[in-house]
Amino acid sequence: MYSSRRTPIRWAEDDAFSGIASPWAGNDRVVPGYSRAIMSDMPPLEYFPVIDVGPLMKGLVIGGLGIFHVFLAQFAIGGGMLLCYLQWLHMRGACRLARRFADDYFKVLVLVSFVLGAVTGVAMWFTSIQVSPRTIATMVREFHWVWATEWTFFCLEVVAGYLFYRYGPRLTDPARLQLLLLYSGASWMSLFWINGILSWQLTPGGWLESHDVWAGFFNPGFLPSLIFRTISAAAIAALAACVLVNAVGGFSREERHELVAVCARPLVAMLAMPLVGAWYLATMPADSRGWTTGGSVPMTLFLTMAVGSSTLVGLYAVVAILRQRLCVNGATATLLLALAFAATAGGEFVREGVRKPFTIREYLYSNSIARDGIGQLRQRGCATDDPYPLRDAAAYPNAQLALGAKVFRVQCSVCHTLEGMNAVCELAATWSIDQRRLNIAQLQRTKPFMPPFAGTPAEVEAVVQLIGWIRAGRPPDWEEAHDAAVLAQIGRWLDEAGTGPGDARLAATGPLR
Numbered sequence: 001m002y003s004s005r006r007t008p009i010r011w012a013e014d015d016a017f018s019g020i021a022s023p024w025a026g027n028d029r030v031v032p033g034y035s036r037a038i039m040s041d042m043p044p045l046e047y048f049p050v051i052d053v054g055p056l057m058k059g060l061v062i063g064g065l066g067i068f069h070v071f072l073a074q075f076a077i078g079g080g081m082l083l084c085y086l087q088w089l090h091m092r093g094a095c096r097l098a099r100r101f102a103d104d105y106f107k108v109l110v111l112v113s114f115v116l117g118a119v120t121g122v123a124m125w126f127t128s129i130q131v132s133p134r135t136i137a138t139m140v141r142e143f144h145w146v147w148a149t150e151w152t153f154f155c156l157e158v159v160a161g162y163l164f165y166r167y168g169p170r171l172t173d174p175a176r177l178q179l180l181l182l183y184s185g186a187s188w189m190s191l192f193w194i195n196g197i198l199s200w201q202l203t204p205g206g207w208l209e210s211h212d213v214w215a216g217f218f219n220p221g222f223l224p225s226l227i228f229r230t231i232s233a234a235a236i237a238a239l240a241a242c243v244l245v246n247a248v249g250g251f252s253r254e255e256r257h258e259l260v261a262v263c264a265r266p267l268v269a270m271l272a273m274p275l276v277g278a279w280y281l282a283t284m285p286a287d288s289r290g291w292t293t294g295g296s297v298p299m300t301l302f303l304t305m306a307v308g309s310s311t312l313v314g315l316y317a318v319v320a321i322l323r324q325r326l327c328v329n330g331a332t333a334t335l336l337l338a339l340a341f342a343a344t345a346g347g348e349f350v351r352e353g354v355r356k357p358f359t360i361r362e363y364l365y366s367n368s369i370a371r372d373g374i375g376q377l378r379q380r381g382c383a384t385d386d387p388y389p390l391r392d393a394a395a396y397p398n399a400q401l402a403l404g405a406k407v408f409r410v411q412c413s414v415c416h417t418l419e420g421m422n423a424v425c426e427l428a429a430t431w432s433i434d435q436r437r438l439n440i441a442q443l444q445r446t447k448p449f450m451p452p453f454a455g456t457p458a459e460v461e462a463v464v465q466l467i468g469w470i471r472a473g474r475p476p477d478w479e480e481a482h483d484a485a486v487l488a489q490i491g492r493w494l495d496e497a498g499t500g501p502g503d504a505r506l507a508a509t510g511p512l513r
Contacts, residue, residue, distance in 0.1 A: 044374070045370070047386050047410075051130040052391065055420025056417075057422050058130075058414050060422075061131070062128060065127055069120035069121060071236065071345075072112060072117040072120060073113070073121075073191075074229065074233040075113065075240055076109060077187045077190075077230075077237075079105070080187045080188070081234055081237065083102050083105065083106060083109070083180050084181055085266070086101065087177045090173065091174075095258070095259075097251070099173075101259055106165065107165070109161075110161055110162075110165050113161075114162075132368055132414065133368075135360065142216065143197050143213060146193055146217060153186045157183055157186035163179060164176070191226070195225055198351075200222075201360050202284065202361055203361065204216050204361050208362055221280060224276055224277075224280035228280055231272060232344065234266040235266065235267055236340050238264055239337040241263035242260050242264060242328055243334050246329055261321065264322060264328075267322070268317075270310065270317065277307075287501075291353060295448075295449075296449060298349075299353050302350050302353070303350050305342060305343070305346035306344075306346030307346075356450070357448070365454075367415075368414070369454045373454070374451075375499045378494060382410045386409075390405055390406065397477055397478040398478055398480050400465055400480040400482075401465060401466050404464075425467050429471065437464050437486070440463055441453055441457075442494075442497035445502055447502070452502075460494070465478070465481055
């Protein structure tokens with residue numbers, strides 16, 4: 001019988017690294033209540049076949065696809081709720097056009113959610129597995145029954161949706177409402193289960209100590225995130241309905257005005273967004289919340305974009321549409337829907353970004369290296385056991401540069417490129433060679449949302465030389481650098497920075513001097 005509690009595997013000192021000093025000995029922070037055995041229940045690093053997306057960074061590919069998919073998914077969820085409301089109004093005789101418009105709206109909903117939504121959903125799984133397979137493996141391993149439950153509700157949603165599409169116009173009103181309630185309930189329950197897993201990544205709660213499924217699922221960020229996403233879904237569906245009212249034929253100006261007024265009613269729920277959003281921010285760890293309030297300029301800008309776009313939509317909806325009952329034409333409705341997409345994009349960017357330097361808080365760094373495995377890799381090296389060759393190995397003039405390319409691939413390539421977007425060679429362009437050595441060795445101090453460097457002094461020097469070689473125009477000859485004094489200094493810098501995240505030493509010792 002399935003148990004929600006997974007038995008932790010051996011401590012790190014008991015495995016193949018038993019001859020190496022424990023990584024916990026040099027850790028800056030031991031999180032209160034965290035079990036040492038559980039925090040050490042997987043190897044520091046696992047190697048997977050590598051995908052290369054050229055000048056596009058991998059995080060941008062999955063982020064852009066994710067934003068589009070989330071927007072479509074929330075439209076599908078909110079659309080189901082809006083259809084139930086329209087059918088209910090028709091049955092009460094409160095809106096004579098409700099049933100007629102509901103049939104048109106549902107055709108668009110099926111096309112968008114069942115086709116584009118399904119395609120982008122599969123693409124999300126495929127891309128996630130390619131970019132961050134260890135994160136996905138952990139999510140599936142810990143929550144496999146939760147995923148199975150969600151997929152069951154998704155299947156129910158698809159069946160109910162196709163039944164309504166095929167037989168809805170011929171059904172009686174009570175039967176239509178029951179089928180729409182089944183469709184809407186199944187789609188919302190799909191959100192319910194996925195929301196628990198996604199919010200667990202940032203606020204895993206008691207799961208870190210026990211690995212209990214429900215302790216992780218019902219985490220501190222679960223409820224505010226669920227409420228916020230439900231409101232967002234209702235708002236997106238209402239705005240999409242306003243666009244569709246103006247796009248389909250057969251309605252007079254007065255009828256369009258009446259339908260817009262009805263379909264826009266769910267937008268009043270946006271008045272609760274500021275409170276729910278503040279609640280969600282309050283559940284974040286302090287350092288993650290700090291990224292949104294000035295600690296990271298991109299995070300602050302995207303949060304401002306999300307809040308500003310939502311505010312504009314909410315104010316226009318409440319004041320102009322619901323209170324003053326203005327007639328909204330297709331251009332205005334489309335603009336409001338575009339603002340809703342901008343708000344979704346900003347919110348999803350922030351949700352993904354505030355987890356840094358982790359992809360699973362206090363458990364797995366964003367480059368898929370285990371939090372408590374840094375010390376082991378500082379001794380052994382992150383590229384030592386990498387079985388995969390470099391695709392362009394012959395282009396590197398010496399073994400040191402090839403090593404640097406492998407280290408970059410393991411530790412940096414999920415968020416950076418060498419010469420494309422967010423390129424490390426551009427970020428380090430103005431640094432002297434000693435600055436590069438120091439800043440990479442103490443990466444979590446250089447930028448606190450970066451993971452600590454998980455490798456040997458020789459691997460730091462290899463990355464430094466790789467950056468220098470690329471900045472020099474990739475000359476055919478490049479001398480290796482193995483100065484013992486330089487490597488010793490890099491080692492001291494690594495030891496000084498420690499093996500914990502960037503805020504760990506600051507919390508333990510106060511401001512750096």
